Amino acid sequence: MKKILLLLLTGIILSNGSFGQEDLPKDFSVFKVGKRVIVSWTHNFPSVKMISVQRSFDSSRGFQSIGSPPDPNLKDNGVSDPNPPNDSMYYRVYVLLNGGKYAMTKAKRPMVDTSGYVGNYGDVNVNNAPAQTTDFLPAGFVQSKYIFVTPDKYVRVELPGDKRKYDIKFFNENYQPILELKDVKEKRFKLDRSYFYKAGYINFELYADGKVLEKYKLYLPKDF
Known part of the structure; x- marks a missing residue:
């Protein structure tokens, strides 16, 4: 998983303030595993209020949130999209920081996980995205991926x-x-x-x- 998560710093847009290089979130990965899409990332922010994964049919507009990790301050984290409309959706990661500042990655389409690294990393469960409806969980409850x-x-x-x-x-x-x-x-x-x-x-x-x-x-x- 480290091979997936620890990628080069790239594609980050910062707003309402600037940050040192050590504070920038690292690049994120988008992999197709079976019918699911798994979005994972590593960030170096000391404190994060919220992280959400957003999805769209277009690379620059129409993005909607599909899920958030239970603890946004975990440095290595991810969200699973269990039911993507097609294999060509665009995904990006939105990070809300203290003081109204935020960071947002550029959009990516999923790659096929031919290496097997994602599958070996605990296989992010399909229940951690609010987009999935279940009849046994309280409304709005987001499950852990572990x-x-x-x-x-x-x-x-x-x-x-x-x-x-x-x-x-x-x-x-x-x-x-x-x-x-x-x-x-x-x-x-x-x-x-x-x-x-x-x-x-x-x-x-x-x-x-x-x-x-x-x-x-x-x-x-x-x-x-």
Whole structure:
């Protein structure tokens, strides 16, 4: 995934202020994986209010937001477009900063992931884009790309395909411990529903080499 994310700085338009070279977001990638399009990026901003992926039939106008990551301050992140209208859509990344400043990339069309790097990097799940409608998630809730609930009502874990050590901690709504997974070896697996006691929001913390990669939550439907 680093080969995809750590690309040359290019195609960035800044407005309402200027930034040093070290603050510019790095180039983003757009790959077609099966029927989906995965948009991923790396940024160096110290603080970000929002990041959204926008899609259009045209390279310069008519863009609409299709999804946002749960935590915009994660340096390496991405959003999946599970149902693109066609293979020739244009995608760009919009970054909202503090003080009304923003950064916006130039538009790109997706490339086919012939290398397999995207598929090996946890396979961004199809539920993290608000454009997808589901009958078991609360309206407006955006799932994590690492730990999420699938339509068959299982908790799915999909970790980056690198050599870092991963630990996962699950908590109930009151942040009382439920389950802890240490030094997870498998990159993709499902957790049986019996690990979780009741429906509702489950908080989790995902660690990579002892550092928090994501602190978020998932939602278990009532018939879970």
